[in-house]
Amino acid sequence: MDRRNLISPANISHNAGLISSALNSVLNPNTSELSLIHIKRRAMATDFEVSFPLGTKDAVLMAEECLDLINMLENQLSVYIEKSEMVRINQNAAKSPVKVEPHLFNLLQKAKHLSHETSRGFDITSGKLVKLWGFFKGPKRVPSDSEISNILSTFGSESLILDLDKKSVFFNKPEIEINLGAIGKGFALDRVKKHIINKFGISSFMIHGGKSSIVCGDSPIDQPKGWPIAINHPWQPNHRIAIIFLKNRALGISAATYNNFEFNGIKYGHILNPITGYPAKGVATCVVAAPDATSADALSTAFFVLGINAAIQYCENHKETGILILPENEKEQVLVVGNLVVEF
Amino acid sequence: MAMDLTAEQKEQGKSNFQNVSQELSRRGFLKGLSAGAGVAAITPAVYFGYKSMEGNPVRAALIGCGDEGGILVGAHNPEYLKFTAICDIRPYNRDRIMEGDPKVPLRPGFKKLYGAESKDIKVFTDYKKVLEDKSIEAVVIATPLCNHARIAIDAMKAGKHVLCEKLMAWNVSQCKEMIKVSKETQKILSIGHQRHYSMLYSHAFEVLKSGVIGDVKHIRALWHRNNSWPFVADAAPKFPIAKEYPAPKYRDGWYPPIYQVDHDELKEQSKMFGFKSVEELVRWRLYNETGGGLMAELGSHQLDACSIFLGKVHPLSVSGVGGKIFYGTDRNDRDSDDSVFVTFEFPGPNHPKGMNQGSDKDDIVVVTYSSLNTNGFEQYGECVMGSRGTMIVEAEQSVMLYNEKDPSKKSTDPKSTSISVTTTPGNKPVLDASSTWGPGGGPSAVGGGAAAATGAGTPVSRGYKEEMEDFAYKIRVWDKSSKAEVDMPRCHGRVAMADAIIALTSNIAMKKKQRIDFKESWFDPTSAEVPDGDTVPRIPAV
Numbered sequence: 001m002d003r004r005n006l007i008s009p010a011n012i013s014h015n016a017g018l019i020s021s022a023l024n025s026v027l028n029p030n031t032s033e034l035s036l037i038h039i040k041r042r043a044m045a046t047d048f049e050v051s052f053p054l055g056t057k058d059a060v061l062m063a064e065e066c067l068d069l070i071n072m073l074e075n076q077l078s079v080y081i082e083k084s085e086m087v088r089i090n091q092n093a094a095k096s097p098v099k100v101e102p103h104l105f106n107l108l109q110k111a112k113h114l115s116h117e118t119s120r121g122f123d124i125t126s127g128k129l130v131k132l133w134g135f136f137k138g139p140k141r142v143p144s145d146s147e148i149s150n151i152l153s154t155f156g157s158e159s160l161i162l163d164l165d166k167k168s169v170f171f172n173k174p175e176i177e178i179n180l181g182a183i184g185k186g187f188a189l190d191r192v193k194k195h196i197i198n199k200f201g202i203s204s205f206m207i208h209g210g211k212s213s214i215v216c217g218d219s220p221i222d223q224p225k226g227w228p229i230a231i232n233h234p235w236q237p238n239h240r241i242a243i244i245f246l247k248n249r250a251l252g253i254s255a256a257t258y259n260n261f262e263f264n265g266i267k268y269g270h271i272l273n274p275i276t277g278y279p280a281k282g283v284a285t286c287v288v289a290a291p292d293a294t295s296a297d298a299l300s301t302a303f304f305v306l307g308i309n310a311a312i313q314y315c316e317n318h319k320e321t322g323i324l325i326l327p328e329n330e331k332e333q334v335l336v337v338g339n340l341v342v343e344f
Numbered sequence: 345m346a347m348d349l350t351a352e353q354k355e356q357g358k359s360n361f362q363n364v365s366q367e368l369s370r371r372g373f374l375k376g377l378s379a380g381a382g383v384a385a386i387t388p389a390v391y392f393g394y395k396s397m398e399g400n401p402v403r404a405a406l407i408g409c410g411d412e413g414g415i416l417v418g419a420h421n422p423e424y425l426k427f428t429a430i431c432d433i434r435p436y437n438r439d440r441i442m443e444g445d446p447k448v449p450l451r452p453g454f455k456k457l458y459g460a461e462s463k464d465i466k467v468f469t470d471y472k473k474v475l476e477d478k479s480i481e482a483v484v485i486a487t488p489l490c491n492h493a494r495i496a497i498d499a500m501k502a503g504k505h506v507l508c509e510k511l512m513a514w515n516v517s518q519c520k521e522m523i524k525v526s527k528e529t530q531k532i533l534s535i536g537h538q539r540h541y542s543m544l545y546s547h548a549f550e551v552l553k554s555g556v557i558g559d560v561k562h563i564r565a566l567w568h569r570n571n572s573w574p575f576v577a578d579a580a581p582k583f584p585i586a587k588e589y590p591a592p593k594y595r596d597g598w599y600p601p602i603y604q605v606d607h608d609e610l611k612e613q614s615k616m617f618g619f620k621s622v623e624e625l626v627r628w629r630l631y632n633e634t635g636g637g638l639m640a641e642l643g644s645h646q647l648d649a650c651s652i653f654l655g656k657v658h659p660l661s662v663s664g665v666g667g668k669i670f671y672g673t674d675r676n677d678r679d680s681d682d683s684v685f686v687t688f689e690f691p692g693p694n695h696p697k698g699m700n701q702g703s704d705k706d707d708i709v710v711v712t713y714s715s716l717n718t719n720g721f722e723q724y725g726e727c728v729m730g731s732r733g734t735m736i737v738e739a740e741q742s743v744m745l746y747n748e749k750d751p752s753k754k755s756t757d758p759k760s761t762s763i764s765v766t767t768t769p770g771n772k773p774v775l776d777a778s779s780t781w782g783p784g785g786g787p788s789a790v791g792g793g794a795a796a797a798t799g800a801g802t803p804v805s806r807g808y809k810e811e812m813e814d815f816a817y818k819i820r821v822w823d824k825s826s827k828a829e830v831d832m833p834r835c836h837g838r839v840a841m842a843d844a845i846i847a848l849t850s851n852i853a854m855k856k857k858q859r860i861d862f863k864e865s866w867f868d869p870t871s872a873e874v875p876d877g878d879t880v881p882r883i884p885a886v
């Protein structure tokens with residue numbers, strides 16, 4: 001018997017989806033209620049969760065396969081896993097071009113492109129900067145100004161030399177270290193999304209990684225606006241800022257909540273500005289909706305770093321993108337710009 | 345059970361079980377499940393097939409008001425079964441059943457439960473007087489093992505229905521006699537193996553039957569306790585402790601202190617009630633003449649559970665090692681073993697004696713059971729090990745389900761996948777987004793999900809309440825209708841006798857250091873055959 005039968009005993013009835021959704025509407029006469037089944041597993045130092053409308057046939061079976069895929073991607077992308085492809089690239093790509101698995105190659109290409117588009121508000125090559133601040137494995141510390149200015153010139157995505165034909169990467173600056181922390185989760189979600197649509201033929205689903213990267217398929221039945229996602233205040237979890245509705249789109253959220261630390265009375269956030277080398281300031285939460293999770297993930301970091309004006313400008317040129325920014329200064333207003341279905 | 349599981353993994357195992365039960369229940373394989381979104385909650389009454397008493401509860405007497413009597417009182421529902429009388433020979437426990445046990449909220453006592461009406465409860469010391477009371481319809485017996493048969497038989501002969509605590513009786517001949525009398529007198533006989541009335545066990549069985557954990561070849565059950573810590577007397581006991589008896593050296597429920605009130609009232613009389621001494625009465629679990637040791641007290645419940653899991657089948661053989669290897673002279677001494685390790689062969693589903701009565705003689709399930717007194721690291725429970733998954737029932741409170749790691753798939757430890765179900769009103773958020781990067785965004789920050797689905801926090805009924813409700817309901821239907829149409833309670837004489845046979849035969853196997861094959865005739869109440877060593881069909885005079 002297939003191990004997935006454990007949780008979704010498909011051997012009992014293949015009509016389960018039909019039966020259960022019928023049953024569901026009998027039991028929930030208020031049809032606008034939304035019942036979901038969630039399947040969750042730890043990966044990439046957070047929880048990944050796949051959700052389907054309750055009654056979706058073989059929900060657990062499918063979700064397990066998706067989570068397996070995420071675990072596989074973690075083994076490929078993580079800089080915390082000794083034998084990952086990412087670690088191998090970091091170790092060798094400054095010496096000579098390293099051949100890269102095609103999907104990962106596409107990701108590097110996209111990351112480079114996004115770095116360019118955001119004028120380096122987002123930059124995957126800043127691994128050394130992350131380490132300098134002790135955000136990699138700790139201990140956290142505040143580097144000296146000279147340490148920072150020295151390191152700033154050692155990286156930058158323009159120094160990633162990507163050979164499309166050979167699918168290889170070369171680091172034009174020897175100090176470069178790639179860290180996919182701000183884009184890897186989104187990439188994983190996009191991969192899973194493709195898998196669900198192409199392999200399973202399912203269109204209604206929601207997947208998230210640590211609740212900060214979310215990708216949704218078609219609206220669930222009776223939810224024409226889309227999947228409702230709450231955006232809460234980063235320091236006051238009970239204070240809801242907005243509800244964003246997602247339909248065949250993705251969301252990325254960056255906020256100055258976790259992993260910050262205090263030194264000499266100053267609080268330092270965990271999101272570093274690759275241009276200045278210091279933690280980004282001014283934004284409390286930045287939410288970006290985009291057609292794909294890879295972009296949403298990267299852009300939420302970029303505009304957390306760059307702030308409101310850059311966000312407005314970006315949306316003018318990218319009509320598919322929507323951005324919500326809650327400024328750190330409570331007196332300033334929440335910004336909503338671009339393509340975003342939002343309720344307050 | 346399951347000593348290598350983290351708290352998080354346990355929660356995940358619980359929601360896995362919950363989800364499978366829900367799937368089964370939505371597909372009509374389960375009559376319902378108590379908790380969970382999207383599935384209508386079903387009451388135990390509906391599940392176990394009994395109805396309301398329409399304002400006419402059964403009037404019952406509690407005979408034996410000790411530790412278990414107190415628990416039963418705490419769990420009973422007076423709409424079904426109302427205690428109008430109590431009976432005990434120990435003044436200490438007659439007091440405690442009314443006043444409650446201040447240290448144990450599960451024993452609230454009648455004063456708290458019945459209020460002013462508790463004054464109307466008749467108090468007896470001689471159970472024969474209870475049986476003469478025409479207003480009493482039924483008795484609940486929670487006395488030491490040695491006099492279950494005597495009191496139950498006398499009660500049925502006096503026209504009372506009987507709910508008797510487990511173990512059914514001190515030996516198998518007594519069990520057979522009880523069943524015979526129940527037939528002759530046409531009185532209901534129900535035995536208190538409460539797992540038959542636990543929704544948790546019912547659902548666990550349904551989940552197993554659906555085949556989700558694959559082929560089950562092994563079950564590991566255990567109840568380990570650490571009763572080796574020094575005894576500390578209450579600073580200000582309500583009743584002084586009698587000096588005439590050896591004081592407990594270790595903190596051990598089977599070796600309680602003996603109170604002066606009991607000594608004063610019973611030092612002469614205890615023999616009249618079938619006990620050699622007050623000590624034998626109070627510490628009855630320790631002696632071969634009055635108790636049945638760890639197998640009778642703890643093992644019987646859990647082998648009952650194993651039998652339920654395998655489709656209420658009878659075991660094929662037993663062997664084991666037992667001994668008094670910790671306690672001794674002046675140290676909570678006893679007749680009974682303080683450590684038992686037994687191994688059974690049970691028929692698997694396709695064995696000729698199995699649930700499906702197949703033809704595969706090799707379809708055997710090996711069941712191991714252990715109970716001991718010097719280590720309490722693992723929580724008690726049953727672990728069912730299948731070729732595709734594992735189901736763990738812990739402390740009658742939770743069921744956890746895990747799949748086996750599939751070597752052909754690159755996946756992480758299956759213990760780490762969690763499943764949950766949520767329901768939200770239309771357009772209300774289905775997810776609270778947040779920002780996580782590194783630590784801090786852990787599972788505690790994940791809303792809805794597992795906690796909601798597993799109904800965390802509310803203790804699960806162990807089945808005492810439902811067992812008494814069903815007993816009462818069966819009495820009402822029984823007395824009103826032609827009896828043949830009425831279902832017997834779930835743990836009726838034959839079922840409970842099988843549990844007694846398992847426990848008592850295990851004791852014989854350990855004592856004789858032999859492997860014993862169970863004979864089908866032992867389980868047949870009409871046959872005179874009983875396990876070896878059970879030749880004296882003794883029913884002690886009470």
Ligand SMILES: NC(=O)c1ccc[n+]([C@@H]2O[C@H](COP(=O)([O-])OP(=O)(O)OC[C@H]3O[C@@H](n4cnc5c(N)ncnc54)[C@H](O)[C@@H]3O)[C@@H](O)[C@H]2O)c1
Pocket residue numbers: 407408409410411412413431432433434437469470471485486487488489491509510511536537538617625626628641886
């Ligand atoms: N189902 C369960 O989970 C469970 C748990 C614990 C005990 N039990 C069973 O309940 C029964 C009682 O156990 P306990 O722990 O309450 O023991 P206990 O010693 O605390 O209580 C037994 C009581 O019976 C009284 N008694 C003895 N002979 C009597 C007689 N002739 N007439 C009236 N009263 C008499 C004693 O004085 C005592 O108060 C046992 O059969 C035990 O196996 C069942």
